Amino acid sequence: MRRAFIAGNWKMYKTPTEAKAFARELRSALADVKDRDILVGVSFVNIAGVVEELKGSQIWVAAQNMYYEKEGAFTGEVSPVQLKDAGVTHVILGHSERRHIFGETDEMINKKVRAALDHGLLPILCVGELLEEREKGETEKVCKHQVVEAYKGLSREEALKVTIAYEPVWAIGTGKTATPEDANQVHAFIRKVLAELYDQDVAEKTCIQYGGSVKPENIDALMAQEHIDGALVGGASLKLDSFVRIVRFQ
Numbered sequence: 001m002r003r004a005f006i007a008g009n010w011k012m013y014k015t016p017t018e019a020k021a022f023a024r025e026l027r028s029a030l031a032d033v034k035d036r037d038i039l040v041g042v043s044f045v046n047i048a049g050v051v052e053e054l055k056g057s058q059i060w061v062a063a064q065n066m067y068y069e070k071e072g073a074f075t076g077e078v079s080p081v082q083l084k085d086a087g088v089t090h091v092i093l094g095h096s097e098r099r100h101i102f103g104e105t106d107e108m109i110n111k112k113v114r115a116a117l118d119h120g121l122l123p124i125l126c127v128g129e130l131l132e133e134r135e136k137g138e139t140e141k142v143c144k145h146q147v148v149e150a151y152k153g154l155s156r157e158e159a160l161k162v163t164i165a166y167e168p169v170w171a172i173g174t175g176k177t178a179t180p181e182d183a184n185q186v187h188a189f190i191r192k193v194l195a196e197l198y199d200q201d202v203a204e205k206t207c208i209q210y211g212g213s214v215k216p217e218n219i220d221a222l223m224a225q226e227h228i229d230g231a232l233v234g235g236a237s238l239k240l241d242s243f244v245r246i247v248r249f250q
Ligand SMILES: O=C(CO)COP(=O)(O)O
Pocket: 009, 095, 167, 171, 172, 173, 174, 175, 211, 212, 213, 214, 232, 233, 234, 235, 236
């Protein structure tokens, strides 16, 4: 059985002061939850405060992006070595907002996945199709391409360290969720791609989260699906009650 993994992606929300206070509240509200993995993905400037608040708890902290070089003249960028030292365990890579607003390519994402693993960070790789791609029936083709490109050069052992978040772009921040059955079908397909790239064991062990308008009202139905192992939650992770309810899915 795969362990459930619920992650909040705070995106570019919360100041350092707000993030610290929220992390403290979250820690106490979730203190008794031990049977699932929990993570918050925070802005770079919020890492130090949130890591401090969550130290010794079971809630992990992720960055939402990074550069793939370990150091150098890359003004404005943040390296995996810096992130590791700052206390994050995971890094969200290839989010659709990175791909579509900031022009990240599959090649860059592959380099970032490589660099994260080289420096002891666990990648959460986001994949997902645009609305027009879904309408053209290209969902599987797009997701396969993004997975194959991102995993290029990864050994089997490295592949086992990657979490995938399937986030259909048309469902992000729109209130439209893929139906649990539709999402499950794509998750099953992604597992098939992993079996082709590696083997059945990698396919079965890889955690695949769903993301896109996850809310307290739909989390239970999503998590009831065989191939949905968790969620990457945007808007609904910013409020204590809703994120706590999502983490406590039944
Ligand atoms: O992009 C997302 C998580 O990474 C999803 O965002 P929403 O939950 O706000 O739709």
